[in-house]
Amino acid sequence: MVNKQAIDVVVPSFRLNEALLLNIIQLNKPAAFEVNTYIVADNPAAVIPEKLKALHREGRIHLLINEVNLGFSGTRNKGIRAGHGKWILLLDDDIVPQPDLLEAYAAAISGDENALGYAGVTFFPEPVNAATRALELNGSVGHFKMALHKPEIIWAPTTNMMINREKLLDGLFDTNLKAGGEDVDFFVRHWLHFRETYKSVPDARVTHPWHDNGAMQTNRMFRYGIAASQLSHKEPEKNYTYRDFTNTLETLLLLLIAAPLAWFTGHMALWLCLLVIVPLAEFLTNWFRAVSTGRTYSPAVAFHLMWVKNCWEAGYLYDVLFAGRLNGFAKRIDMGFVKQHPSPFRTNRWKIVKLIILLVLVVIAVCAVGNSSL
Template identity: 35%
Template sequence: MTASIDVIIPSFRPDERYLLPVLRLKRPAGTDIRFYLVIDDPGAAVPDSIRGLVDNQTVFLLINDKNLGAAGARNRGIAASSGEWLLLLDDDVLPDEVLLEAYAHAIKTFSTATGFIGLVRFPEACSRFCEAVLASGSMDIFSIAERRPTFAWAATANVMVRRRTMGEIRFSSAFPASGGGEDVDFFLNLMTRNKGQRLYCVPGAAVEHPWWNNGRPGYKRPFRYGIGNSLLGTLHPQFTYYDFLNTPETLLLLCLLLPVPGWTVSVLVLMGGVLCIELIANAVQVLKRYPGSSAAAVYYTALLRLAQDTGVLWGKLRRGQFFRIGERFHDDGRIQKINFYHSNTYRTVKWLLYPVLAIAVAMCRTPS
């Protein structure tokens, strides 16, 4: 039986360095392959080399009248396509030559699957900031295909979905237009619709993704992802639980105490101590996971965590959801309502040092 695969590639800035290798991928025997390139900027210049491949039979070019964002561009590709299998790729990945063959083999092997997670590799860390991104764990979802047989969701850089398992599920426009949280939301909806069935991991279906911003430090992306992720608890309350306050939440609480007469200096000292403890806890965790990491990588790791956690907090505050402060989310699809239970090196260090900080400040306030 012929496997029908439609490859959907949303693109804001079409770059032939990445798109041509995708559009020219080897098409395995016994498959019907079509490519849908969705240009999400009506003013973008589409290279002639790409236009030359468009035949409206196997390669289609869709240009949006206005910017629809990551979710809207994918949805337009889904609507225009008709294949039983939808392969979602980012527009800045370089695929292995056997990418389609690996997915075709997975389709034959797992005939009842809702979808498949491919592997997204990154080059060797080219800066201390790249080391920090790896050490922070924020990139773990990209390599999940190497570490798990199945998982609840995947990065849309490289993932395949069976059309009929989706029903009316589409990527939500409620999330930031440039991305963040909509992938988790989509695949958790897919998992719920299909009675808990998860995506199969296919490490042989691999692409390489470049470092963002050429490896230079940047915090807008994790902050934006945090804002998007702050919506997940509202949309999927079954996966939420409450936990001790993280650093941005703790600092917000301390800010509320600043106006209290006689407390200003103590609160400022506490805030400085909380930030120092955040740095120490990150250092212990990073050095445990990646012995020999540089001081710069530890520093960047702390900033990355703070940027994402602050984005989550800001998203909740902006919607007036103060009751969600302290709420956490099982993005792995677990439904477990036991609160304040999770422990790891980072948390253990923080909650050992917090009492020490509080006692030190209290002793300083006590008259001799």
Template identity: 40%
Template sequence: MSVQIDVVIPSFRLEEHYLLPILSLKRPADTEIRFFLVADNPAVVPSPAIQQLVDNQRVFLSINPENLGAARTRNKAMEMGNAEWILFLDDDITVPANLLEIYAEAIRRFPKEIGFIGLVNMPPPHKAFSHAIVASGSMDIFKIAKDRKSFAWGATANMMISRVAMGDVRFSEIFPKAGGGEDVDFFMNIRERNNFTDFKSLPEAAVEHPWWNNEASNFKRPFRYGMGNSWLPQLNPKYAYHDFPNTIETVFLALITGIAAAFLKPSLLPAIGLFIGGVVLIEIVAGAVQSAKRRAKPSIEVYFYLLLLRLIQEAGMFWGNISRGRLVGITERFNYNGSFRKTHFYRTNTYKLVKWVLYPLLVIWIWRYTSA
């Protein structure tokens, strides 16, 4: 059985340290492989080593005339080819020499699958910020192929899809240009198009992904992810549900109440101020309890970063909805596992239980304190 694979690699930097091993991957027997490298940076200059590999037969290079963003760049790269299978790879991963052989063998064994989720390994964290990212669970999708036999979506750092299964589905361009949420939307739309069939996990197809910026702290990424993810319930309402307000939403609602109280009943302002302070304290306590349960490195610095990561991503989601005037997005959540459970307020975890035990106690204390 002959196999055709288009390898799609969007890139901004064109770093040959990562790209040369990818573009030089061994072609499995009876397999047609083509690489489509698209640079989303009009100012980039390909190195001579990369240019030498570009032959417009096996390796193709296109440089966008302007920064088009992750979604449009991937769409463009996919349209450049026509192979039966498409392999998405990031431009900053380290690949094993037999990666394409593993995927080609999977295609031959499971030709009717809609796609395969590869494994993305990251180095052990050495800095507090990286420890916090691991404990937060935000990178769990990278190792989903190891944890689940199949799943509703995967990371575009290392994932293969069937072009037939994809059909006319493309990455939506309404998400942030630098990425955030568009991969979830894309893969779930393919899944829906194929009777909600999950993608098969392929943990043996493993790549290595480095920490960004040498593990330096960066809060633009979680805010951007939050903004992007705010679109998911709106575009995919079948997976949406409502939950209790998170910390950012609670503080916002309290501030709105405070503004109203300033005109209608100023005597409530001290109680509202105490409530907002208590909400922040409860967030710290609940976050610390959950961090301990997730076995985060016992460090005040790690707990602090965990707190910031959660609040900043919540702020991104909140701002994404508010900036579009979508008030219904407040308290709206998304089933990232692709389930249709619509029962509101049903999700519980340690973090949530701690918060909703402490909230009534906070209200009782404020009532007694302000009534004394």
């Protein structure tokens, strides 16, 4: 039976960092609510800190240990099903919450007890290097802070989100989405089913550290690209996909396929020029972006902007090719989910800048190849 005056705090954890988890366990408790904390250890081989064991024995937390690794989706599902509170607060295990986090959510609930859910704000520290500056500039951390700028949202990462148990769909988080994107899928499905958005709670704040102490996020962005490709073929997200111009990696793949034709027609010199021009135009576009939006002339930031973008696109292309989703080539998903069946071949200022740079470089290359053949 659902306890309407209870909040279940669900924290999946692989690391079981005692200090970080205690920050969550010791949050101020709102007077009108019963609070139950579920720590779900997704690491069967983990050494459980003695303090957590003691808190579990005392009944102050519920410590659940997976017998096998279930991943983010399965672990969150286990924590959700273990509780009975009407409100479920999903937190990551490496965030540092403001002490009044639960009180901020409780105040929001008092204003609307039938909401689909509530979105908190997740801050990241100031950038510490070129890699983190690039993540900030390209919008990778933008959705974490969306609740700070919009009164209602349709999805956000699960670092700091509250959901209504009375409005949960069967299946919860999709355990088939192992590369990521399970949070997008979960919140979007519920938004579309109930035709309700998640209400923002700007005062419900946590801070998330830079992943791997600010290191380059090659694997993470590659996985996110795979996840986006998987979402683009899944209901209901596939209704928000469209055809687009080929990106840098897709264009390079087409050039490689066209290599024999270039050889037989005697255009290998131009082909080699194009092989250099395409990634060069990508880098110059990102450098222009770093200068115009980031107010930095750093080539390192431009490189990291290009790297993050192309790692994501590499993951997307990898899934298209190796998962047999060939109809996903040059297919995009609108992660803003603005409208179903968006128009194809959409442009933005960065695509226009890149096209101009490409045209200029191609003209130069054609002239250079032509002069060399004289």
